[in-house]
Amino acid sequence: KKWVYLFTEGNASMRDLLGGKGAGVAEMTRTGVPVPPGFTITTEACNEYYARGKQFPEGLWEQTLAALKVIEEQVGKKFGDPDNPLLVSVRSGARESMPGMMDTVLNLGLNKETLAGLARLTNNPRFAADAYRRFVQLFGKIVLGVDGEKFEHVMSEAKGRDRQDTDLTAEELMQIAETFKAIIKEDAGVDFPEDPYEQLRMAITAVFNSWMGRRAVDYRRVYKIPDTLGTGVNVQTMVFGNMGNDSATGVAFTRNPATGADELYGEYLVNAQGEDVVAGIRTPKPISKLREEMPEVYEQFSQIAKMLERHYKDVQDVEFTIERGKLWMLQTRNGKRTGMAAVKIAVDMVNEGLIDKRTALRRVQPEMLNQFLFPIVNPAAAEHATRLARGLAAGPGAAQGRIVLDPDEAAARSEQGERVILVRTETAPEDFHGMVASQAILTARGGLTSHAAVVARQLGKCCVCGCGDLEIDYKAGAVHVHGTDVILKDGDWITVDGHSGWVYAGQVETQEAEVIQVIRGQMKPEDSKLYGYFTTFLSWADEVRRLGVRANADTPTDARVARLFGAEGIGLCRTEHMFFEGDRIDAVREMIVADTPEDRRRALAKIEPLQQGDFEGIFEVMDGLPVTIRTLDPPLHEFLPHGDREIEELAHKMGIDVATLKAKIEGLREANPMLGFRGCRLGIEYPEITEMQARAIFHAAANCQARGIKVHPEIMIPLVGDVSELRMQGDIVRRVADEVMAETGQKIDYLLGTMIEVPRAALTADKIATIAEFFSFGTNDLTQMTFGMSRDDAGRFLPLYVERKLLKDDPFEVLDQEGVGQLVRMGVERGRSTRPDLKTGICGEHGGEPESVKFCHRVGLNYVSCSPYRVVIARLAAAQAVL
Ligand code: ADP
């Protein structure tokens, strides 16, 4: 079996076999880009290594040696030859680049003899010593597992206070290398391997082993990457960026990954090797400086960058090294980018004719559009701000606040009007109140599924998690930034950028997102380039998608926002929110407390004109677009106070005695309110409520029509489990509609439908559709009832389910396609079996979650409805469902 491929034998389509890095260097080699020769050991070899109980597969070593021979001939050097030594790097590379995989070992092949040869050959003993020092350090740390700090400590001792690593002499570097070897001997208990072939074998083994290392395994669990992919191993001729001032190493993006601007963006270090640039050993220079320092190399580099971009038709993230004025490319891959950059680049590339619109739409993850809407760190201010540390961008937005380490204190201080940022090693459910009270959450440990990240996303709150450079000392009330002498104190200002993961010292100016400014009318659309890109991109999504997108909106204000984001109607208008507004609650309470239908009607009569006004407002804004209005849903006790004092006050206000009111409240008490007296059950016991609401809706509609505004109300009865419930409520609605139409002489075009949110409704959807003209799947309740988990209580145990992988996702966030989804599918099918033109939609929060939206497309819903701010996400997800 072929386990080893020369770079000249591979290409970009062999990612699975060669890993991302291997396929990338092979493709570059193929297209004539200067790449140091080398070969890749396949991911299959890695899998076979494990299958054989951690033994090299049959023939692997022989093939490796043979490939090495080819390389030796190509470059005219010999591995282990003191007179003309070939040195190589050993680089891991799975299909997806993955934290936790083995870091690269450079300069492999050095020992006492080859070192002397290298010094002689290059006539540069200092360079040779530097290469040796690096090799011993990397090999010791990466292959032999010695704590890297120990080496770094020796280095910084040797440099002293004001020298850089480039200032160390050959003798000093040799001394350091010897010290490193002593450390290795003591720590790992082995002599440093002198035989280059032994070094190579050990390094390859270490790469294989790192595939099953804990960090890599954890990462794959989180991102659901199968263990069976395996990693490739790349063995590549060394080129040296550390041969003097005509040598350098660097990284660059072919476009700016933060803004999407069409410019080379990157950094390099002169006289440096490997990861020096990223490791912050010295401050690197911006790539634009290379144009001055090495104009010819720069010219060649920017041409290669452009060429690679055209070749891959996407932004490339490249690594390069310059050896004595000669440019070598070491890596290329599609560059990660922010949401803003992703959209701009996609639109630009379509305009440049590089990709088509469909490809553009596929390039942006729907959630990324969020980044257009949340507050941002002012980019100019960020340039000058002090960056403290960087973690994972876990929750959107940007926030300034004072550091608080304790959740109780965060809650207390925020109560007093202080802006605080909760900084914790990690968070736990009992910290929730403190998290809610904070402007942002910052943690030192935990990934994107840690408690902090999950809660932050739920709250739509700015969050940076897993910021490993922060050491939090709760006792001292201080945060130490690792590797620096910065110590932050409780109460110090910091700024957290949830888009980039950066944490800044002090108050860095933030601003409202441009798109929001435009939508609010605070900025002209033509003044915002971002807005232009945003709307262009979304218009392409609208061209391809078939699924409608509506918004859940309860007020004219929400409705207006929804329309500006492109909603094509309202899929859920909850009337109970109107009941809470202002002093309407008094009338509502009167209604609840009323003893007779007459009393109740009297109370309702006070609410009716107010509701009617609300509906008119919404109809006006929606101007002919459909508006789905749900009749009253929540448990009645939510409208009544529960504390003794509040009850007394209310009784007094209402002119009834305290005991009576208490008895009423007592009578409404339920053990499981979410499964109790709510939804259509209210309207069944109190038909006059439904009647009043229907009248308010139809009068509003008639009034609007009289003023020339088109209206399409869709009246939706909630929590129906049996067709009889819908029939009873529907009769009321239809009767009132007829009355209002007769009374006003207006013909109103309306639909009567129901929510499908009780499993029984999905099961009997064919019957329900005999009456319902539309279904809206209320997947929040449907999920609760299908799982038998109350959303209000699930916070106690559900996170554990997700953490322990009992459930892939929180089903309240991502629609459970396997279970709940089956009910949706069945509901649609059965409903349409009796009413082929049945309109179907979803109005649970899943309506704004991309995977769920795609599911809705697949089962043939007519539309999804989600919160106004998620409408754009749904529009893109709906388009991607078609692609
Ligand atoms: P990572 O996956 O962490 O980016 P790489 O394998 O790309 O690891 O190696 C990191 C860096 O090491 C590269 O960017 C490059 O600077 C340096 N490097 C790797 N191989 C070579 C080589 N053959 N010659 C010179 N430098 C190399």
Ligand code: MG
């Ligand atoms: Mg690395």
Ligand code: MG
């Ligand atoms: Mg790399």
